[in-house]
Amino acid sequence: MNKLFGVLIGILISTSVAADVNDFRCFKSIGVKVPLRLQFVFQTDKPDTGYVIYQNGSKPIAVKMLKEREMRRVPGGGPSVIEAQWEEITSDGTGGKYIVVSQGARINEFRYVRKKDGKLFKFEEDIEALAERGCEWNKK
Numbered sequence: 001m002n003k004l005f006g007v008l009i010g011i012l013i014s015t016s017v018a019a020d021v022n023d024f025r026c027f028k029s030i031g032v033k034v035p036l037r038l039q040f041v042f043q044t045d046k047p048d049t050g051y052v053i054y055q056n057g058s059k060p061i062a063v064k065m066l067k068e069r070e071m072r073r074v075p076g077g078g079p080s081v082i083e084a085q086w087e088e089i090t091s092d093g094t095g096g097k098y099i100v101v102s103q104g105a106r107i108n109e110f111r112y113v114r115k116k117d118g119k120l121f122k123f124e125e126d127i128e129a130l131a132e133r134g135c136e137w138n139k140k
Contacts, residue, residue: 026135027110027123037126039135040098040110050086052098055137062089063098071101079104088115 023044029036037055040063048065063086072081081103088095094115101109110123129135 024134025107025110026126026129026137028126028129029121029123031122036121036123037129037135037137038123040100052088053135055135061095063087064089066097074103081108 024039024041027038027040038057039053040050041053041060042050050063050065051060052063053060066085066087068082068084070080071083074080081101084100084102086098086100088097096112096114099109099111099113100107107125110125112121112123113119114121126135126137129137
């Protein structure tokens with residue numbers, strides 16, 4: 001029974017890792033002396049949840065979508081421009097908010113508002129950090 005349970009857990013873990021392989025984006029902050037780098041993971045099985053991994057962070061930070069709204073409908077049936085707000089879920093309630101403006105698979109804007117002081121950080125996609133299984137920031 002214990003062997004079967006172990007195999008089942010292994011399958012579930014590998015399945016969830018495989019599901020996340022193509023559902024992440026790498027970002028770096030712009031307009032600051034020392035750029036912040038993060039990986040934002042959109043979960044395929046629960047589209048309103050995800051997590052963020054900072055380059056020098058200690059662990060992933062869970063995020064939950066607060067709301068989503070259509071900003072602009074594109075004529076001819078193309079994908080609409082959508083704004084989604086994601087909130088960090090932290091045990092002490094200090095988490096900030098991410099604002100993601102996208103059109104289809106393209107992310108046009110990515111911002112973070114720090115909760116403690118309202119400071120706004122703007123990000124751009126960090127294409128150079130993209131790797132098969134996640135962001136790699138220490139590439140030479």
